[in-house]
Amino acid sequence: MMNGIKSSPCNMPYLPDDLLLNILGRVSRLYYPILSLVSKRFRSLVGSLELYKIRTLLGRRTENCLYLSLRFSYGSNPRWFTLCRRPTRTPSPEPNLKSRWFTSCFRPILTDRTRATSKEEKKLSGNLMVSIPTSNYCPLSGLTCNTIGSYIYMIGGYINGVLSSRVFFLDCRSHTWHEAPSMQVARKSPLVNVLDGKIYVVEGWRGSDYSNLIEIFDPKTQKWEHVPSPSAEMRGRYISKCLVYEEKLYLFGDKNVVYKPKENRWDALGFDMNLWLVSYGSSCVIDNVCYMVFYKRLIWYDSEGRYWRVLKGLEKLPKLRHRRSCIRMVDYGGKIAILWEKKVRVVGSDKKMIWCAEIALERRNAQEIYGKIEWCDVVLTVPKSCSLLEFIAVTI
CATH class of the missing domain: 2.120.10.80 (Kelch-type beta propeller)
Known part of the structure; x- marks a missing residue:
């Protein structure tokens, strides 16, 4: 809550493709296989050649x-x-252990x-x-x-x-x-x-x-x-x-x-x-x-x-x-x-x-x-x- 205005988390799936590609271009490719599990859209973006053009423009080195x-x-x-x-994250006080996302990405x-x-x-x-x-x-x-x-x-x-x-x-x-x-x-x-x-x-x-x-x-x-x-x-x-x-x-x-x-x-x-x-x-x-x-x-x-x-x-x-x-x-x-x-x-x-x-x-x-x-x-x-x-x- 800030000045009476309730903040809401950013809804990643609804961001435009060009913005998502710009974000993904800054992430190490070692995380791409995990990110591709988020949704079909993410899988398509992670596997697009456009992403690698953006990585080049951003000056990211090859991996x-x-x-x-x-x-x-x-x-x-x-x-x-x-x-x-496997990505690291701050543990939730009440993690949903039955979540498919939690199981596939964070559980050993x-x-x-x-x-x-x-x-x-x-x-x-x-x-x-x-x-x-x-x-x-x-x-x-x-x-x-x-x-x-x-x-x-x-x-x-x-x-x-x-x-x-x-x-x-x-x-x-x-x-x-x-x-x-x-x-x-x-x-x-x-x-x-x-x-x-x-x-x-x-x-x-x-x-x-x-x-x-x-x-x-x-x-x-x-x-x-x-x-x-x-x-x-x-x-x-x-x-x-x-x-x-x-x-x-x-x-x-x-x-x-x-x-x-x-x-x-x-x-x-x-x-x-x-x-x-x-x-x-x-x-x-x-x-x-x-x-x-x-x-x-x-x-x-x-x-x-x-x-x-x-x-x-x-x-x-x-x-x-x-x-x-x-x-x-x-x-x-x-x-x-x-x-x-x-x-x-x-x-x-x-x-x-x-x-x-x-x-x-x-x-x-x-x-x-x-x-x-x-x-x-x-x-x-x-x-x-x-x-x-x-x-x-x-x-x-």
Whole structure:
């Protein structure tokens, strides 16, 4: 009450679109998945390209967003999730605990796993993975992906049981699928990396035609180009891992080679370089340093000494699983985002938890890099039958 005039709260749903877009443009994108639950109108505004034009005009920097792809049963289509942050609020003296809005947005995600104690509840960081609805459908299955800007490119796989050369990409601003130009060759086991703004696709299947080993896609010209293969003396029978490091493309298998795009040249690598160890674990490259998970520890590659060192300062990080299929790590804006599976230790449980952690990095000298855990939490609980496909950082 002010001077006898009763004030009334602002009714957000009835504000004009241009004003709402201006407000939403000032909010971190980490809250957009939660805001899209408010109403169909909010969902439409949050997924509009106009919102990102306004964010640019407002001078907001691009943000790094995490995306996760899961397959819940054999033969089913992948489902996509994105990391969001549960908003904080001042607790109401008499909260409506039965409210659908309260339940979905503010209550800790404790279902489908053991009841947490009050001490555990306090540890919840407020980060969780939420399913994203897409306005259309990507027909590829068994695919591999990588990112350029705000697009996730889906490459290789099958359509109706037939190996396909078609390529699709997800626009992570509007969560809509689009089709890109098809590859020159349908690939059974493509390994995908991005180098100098171009997508390199390498066929990893043993017994493949080496004359069509690699092709690259330039998003600017929307064209695919062929890359000459290494000589018969250099190449091996198969390729298990490819890595972009120091502006070069490394291929690891029973033989190791490196492609130098600026010179358009292949060189053989000896096993003494030790970088080939990335074939045995999940890895990522940040500020020209390669990190990976090896035997439940995070290590980094010392390019001068040509050996791997332990990433220090992570004593409080939960134990990681050794299986590569259960762990993923990516460059998350100069930090490590690592995601892994962990069983629910309850007799008869058919669930498993997906953990995620964000780790800041500090190089103290030539031989020491320390990690600092920014947050670490269970972000999703899924059935044991669920398979971890892709974990990707997108710049939006």
